Amino acid sequence: MIKLAKGRMSAVAVLGAVLFMVVQVIASLYLPNLTSDIVNNGVANGDVNYIWHTGIKMILFSLLSILAAVGNVFLASRTSQKLGQNVRHDVYKKVLNYSHDEMDTIGTSSLITRTTNDVTQLQNAWMMILRMMIMAPIMLVGASFLAYQKDHALTAIFLVVIPIMLIFVGVLMKFAVPLFRKMQEKTDKINLVFREGLTGVRVIRAFRQDNFEQQRFDVANQDYTQNAVKVNTIMALALPVMTLIMSGTNIGIIWWGGHLIGQQALQTGNMIAFMTYAMQILMSFMMLAMILMFIPRAQASAVRINEVLDQSSPIDSPADPKALGDTPSLQFDNVDFRYHGAEQPALSGIDVDMKAGQTLAIIGGTGSGKTTMINLIPRFYDVEKGAVKVNGTPVQDLDLKALHQAVAFVPQKAVLFSGTVRENMKYGNPDATDDQIWHALEIAQSRDFIAENPEGLDYHVEQGGGNFSGGQRQRLAIARALVKDASIYVFDDSFSALDFKTDANLRQALRDDEQISKRVVVIVGQRVSTVADADTIVVLDDGKMVGRGTHAELKASNTTYQEIIKSQIREGDEA
Incomplete structure (x- = not known):
């Protein structure tokens, strides 16, 4: 993936997307702290002016976060789409110069898949990298540090929650990643059968082989569908399990935090901020998990694209070509x-x-x-x-x-x-x-x-x-x-x-x-x-x-x- 990105992605645009993302994360991390201040210093003391003053700051930081997010999405999508455009251009240019042997080796259907579906997977992966993969670790580290600052004792909850999250993500990846990798091969097969059916439709009708060709397509289509159903079923477990883990974490924070508030060892605003940071930490884990599951599929696509681009053709212009004679x-x-x-x-x-x-x-x-x-x-x-x-x-x-x-x-x-x-x-x-x-x-x-x-x-x-x-x-x-x-x-x-x-x-x-x-x-x-x-x-x-x-x-x-x-x-x- 990195090899394909070199020279095909603007370094300035990538740097700009990273900077916008850093600004967005910093603004998002600062908002729970302001919420904590409003509850601890404004609501508790009945200081309306403080609430208004801090509320305006929250609005400004929210606007800053929105603008930074828009800037990041714009640059990330523009850069990833430009990458796809350049890769498609290079693949098409390379294929036009293929010898007949090279065309036969890879196959027309596979070349079509690599130029379309595989490039799309690559684009989506880089879009996720420039969005989630940058956001998740910064959010994870920042939220963990700020949560620890709010209360040292409550952070012990993460000693239970994070191992559970890691085990769940590991199991999810073990079953999902191989299925994601198979998706491209099965897409090749569908394209092959479908293309043969379209180009040979007259022959199929002439020999009354409509049912046979339909069965061929149904077999390839069903194989792809079954694989897609499996991987989507596995991925469908992610949201409910994550919701369960987050809800359990919230219950744990409220239960433990309530005891600490009753003992006057924790302020109410700090517990609210801690809950927000906890959600940010868990969401960061989930984003990383999603990226780690999609990256292997994109990497498999990148390997297939590189196979096309790296194909060394024995039929090429010599380094020092001779002049063509004038007499036919x-x-x-x-x-x-x-x-x-x-x-x-x-x-x-x-x-x-x-x-x-x-x-x-x-x-x-x-x-x-x-x-x-x-x-x-x-x-x-x-x-x-x-x-x-x-x-x-x-x-x-x-x-x-x-x-x-x-x-x-x-x-x-x-x-x-x-x-x-x-x-x-x-x-x-x-x-x-x-x-x-x-x-x-x-x-x-x-x-x-x-x-x-x-x-x-x-x-x-x-x-x-x-x-x-x-x-x-x-x-x-x-x-x-x-x-x-x-x-x-x-x-x-x-x-x-x-x-x-x-x-x-x-x-x-x-x-x-x-x-x-x-x-x-x-x-x-x-x-x-x-x-x-x-x-x-x-x-x-x-x-x-x-x-x-x-x-x-x-x-x-x-x-x-x-x-x-x-x-x-x-x-x-x-x-």
Whole structure:
């Protein structure tokens, strides 16, 4: 928790909150003493002027206490919320730079929980620290000292009450703290099941698995609920038991204090002040107990957040990056790659050399390594052996920003962001003009259905592009990449939702465009018709490059490519 607070909390604001709290506690501790004076010196002697004079002092100290409390709450809440804002910013920034391996290690659902619920726990804990954790020890020491000053004999009551309080708090913490720690893990589980249900709702309905998914959620929800009920039941005991202890303490003070007053060994006002100090002492113990129970949960959240922030990514910009070449090119120099923890390599012996103006196509069966191969170009993963070179420089030697600027990437799943068409198109090139956007839309065969809308480029895009069909989303994702002035354009099975005519028109538009025709184009495809026009076609099978050449060469001599053609001819496709 302290590690996260360093550099993310204002030292001035923290110091101000502490000073305001000290003033509030001093004013609160002085009020019982004034009450004692009014009873002993004013009421007992019938001195009305003294009562008025002391009463005005009490009002002033009460106002001072209120103002100090307001100042403390303002600074404490502002500081804790600022901490949460900074932590969320740092976590989000860190996650954006995660490699695919790191994303898989922690998981999307857990990352969401850590950015929201865990940060909230951290904020609340620091709010309590700046309020109760500062107040409780000062109040405890101050009230104990002032109570002892009022009467030495009565303080013996605390020799009985405080051990009882400590035993109760210890038992409470023993059962509550482990349950608080489990809350975050169970929150992760609920988020995971709920997120899978939302993202896969169409699949769930298609396979009529509504009841099964409901049962999954009910199990996770019930597990969380049972844990929450247990911890809340335990915490619910705190108030009645504390009330019982306080009431018993008051009875003890009144009984013993009454005897001392009868013996004229104690003034009535002092007994009233002593009772107030006793309540302050017990409340201080209770506040400390509450903090000690909530801190472990916040500490567990802090550990989870630090796991995200401390994750060292092997994929980072080198300390002394090399300059990116000006001439577009792409090379796979005898590349081997395996996923983290995998026994067998996902790719082996990949060797390709593409120059400016050439098109590379990659084809193969499901799971052959096509997407894995192109994910190495923007360095989503690092190779195990060999090198991937962009514009003549190994990607490991390039600054990541420069590398990603040189590569325009269209993933398998077309992802659009809520906003307008123009905002989505400017995602890769913020300085793009409307003419450039319309040109990219025309190449991607998207101009017609955008232009026919009265709003044009200002047409609203719902979250995930839900107001477009699958083919329209795919074409818009392609257009977004084409707006970017890149050295390499990568299309990862991005034409799969397009009909044959649109597919052919789009590929022809790519070849005819003056800018793109001077770049390297990489197309991953399932259909032979999509890859047939490429300058070089790489055939993958089980992570190995089993063929490389033109369509005519592979059709004549490559068995795997021939099998792909035959399978598609049987399905009615043209080779």
